[in-house]
Amino acid sequence: MQYEAIVGLEIHVELNCLTKMFCDCPNRPGDEPNRNTCPVCLWLPGALPRFSREALEKAALACLALNCEIQKRSAFDQKVYYYPDLPKGYQLSQAHHPLARGGWLDIADEKGAPKRLRIRHIHMEEDVAKLIHELEGRTPVSLVDFNRAGAPLIEIVTEPDVRSPHEAMEFIRNLRTQIRYVGSSECSMETGTMRVDANISIREQGSSAMNTKVEVKNMNSIRHLGDAIAYEIERQKASLASGEAIVLHTRLWDPEKGVTLPMRGKFEGPCVPDPSVPEIVVTGEWIARMRALLPEMPALKAARFQRDYDLPRELASSLAGDRELSDYFEAVSRESVPPRTAAHWILTQYLPALKERQLSIAASPVTPGRFADVLRRLEADEINAASAREVLARLFDTDESPDAVIERGGFRQVSDAASLESLVEQVLGAHPTAMGDYRSGQAKALGFLIGQVMQASSGKANPKRVREILLSKLA
Secondary structure (H helix, E strand, O other): OOEEEEEEEEEEEEOOOOEOOOOOOEOOOOOOOOOOOOHHHHOOOOOOOOOOHHHHHHHHHHHHHOOOEEOOEEOOEEEEOOOOOOOOOEEEEOOOOOOEEEEEEEEEOOOOOEEEEEEEEEEEEEOOOEEEEEEEOOEEEEEEEOOOOOOEEEEEEEOOOEOOHHHHHHHHHHHHHHHHHHOOOOOOOOOOOEEEEEEEEEEEOOOOOOOOOEEEEEEOOHHHHHHHHHHHHHHHHHHHHOOOOOOOEEEEEEOOOOEEEEEEEOOOOOEEEOOOOOOEEOOHHHHHHHHHOOOOOHHHHHHHHHHHHOOOHHHHHHHHOOHHHHHHHHHHHOOOOOHHHHHHHHHHHHHHHHHHHOOOOOOOOOOHHHHHHHHHHHHOOOOOHHHHHHHHHHHOOOOOOHHHHHHHHOOOOEOOHHHHHHHHHHHHHHOHHHHHHHHOOOOHHHHHHHHHHHHHOOOOEOHHHHHHHHHHHHO
16 A cells, blocks of 8 residues: 655744743753742742743744744643643643744755645743753652743644655755744754654545654754654554554654654643733734844845846855855955855855864854955965965964965965966976877876976966966967
């Protein structure tokens, strides 16, 4: 029997607010355990929550970035369940009246065809505390760190439109880009500021039935998300083939073994309106002000890069996919550097250098102006590509100007015709066989001769002029 997968995603995104959602405690879950707490975090008797306006604004920007419709009225509920990481016995969430509904993101499927994946709704909620399991001697103990309790989250719930691991991974990549662009969150699965759960079921190809789903948790990277979905699809197929029914439950992804493992039964506790947090009411004017704060989003920016800078589509998309990177590219291009040259060198040389040194663009000592200086020297044939790469590498370790680095390192290119002709004559005299090979139709002999001239000049010769002189001599 041929099956197709039906996958819906639930994405928890931690908003990068300064404080928690319902109190003034710092929103820094990674601090020393239980340092950032107060009566509201610990839910002591008499403590009343005070909703954060910053959390509302950052959540609204994320909703607009995902093409959702912000609701003019939303409200918090008590999502009841009992677990040590939730001291009050319920979580403040928006089960019945979410902040936004009806969004979407466009992706490319496995064949490169466009596909629109829908978002059902986005709601706000508080995070829970963190459980830490340790050993005291040989005795296992569980400790609770309340630094994370009350951290502001949004949960993005998709429609069950995903049909493959590839589509799920593409959706998360696009979603991460959109939310990072508006500055609402870092959206890092590796550090926990974005967590993704997948609800997976399968059905006979061509059927419209919605069969029993299994929830999979504990994926800490986009690749692991794809691997977990792929494994679970095959596990469910094997279960049905052996006559075993699919049971509603939650499973954990084990990245070391590459399998999903049973965790617990699926339990939905009651959700009742919360009397301590007032209803959130926003106006059309407020929503319009939020929309006006949106930056130029990646798809529009990529189209502009193609139009204004004459960049190929893939190159434009690569640059526009990161807001800081796209700003850096435009700053370099404004320094009288050809846009294609700037784009190529940023993606192939500058970004790998940042990654190697574990630097962000903001922390890089190679400012757009310094980088543009190197590329202008390259365009003017003052240095060659190999020297430009070496100068760029040295700029990460010095405050000197590119010109100073070029002079001190002796990187300036030799373009003087008399000097180059002398070098060419020496090489031709030393390699008469290569001359004969070229004249007999072996074109690769020219590359050998150019290489010999470059070697004789310690890499300083202008390769374009060397080629021209060699062709003249060989003719």
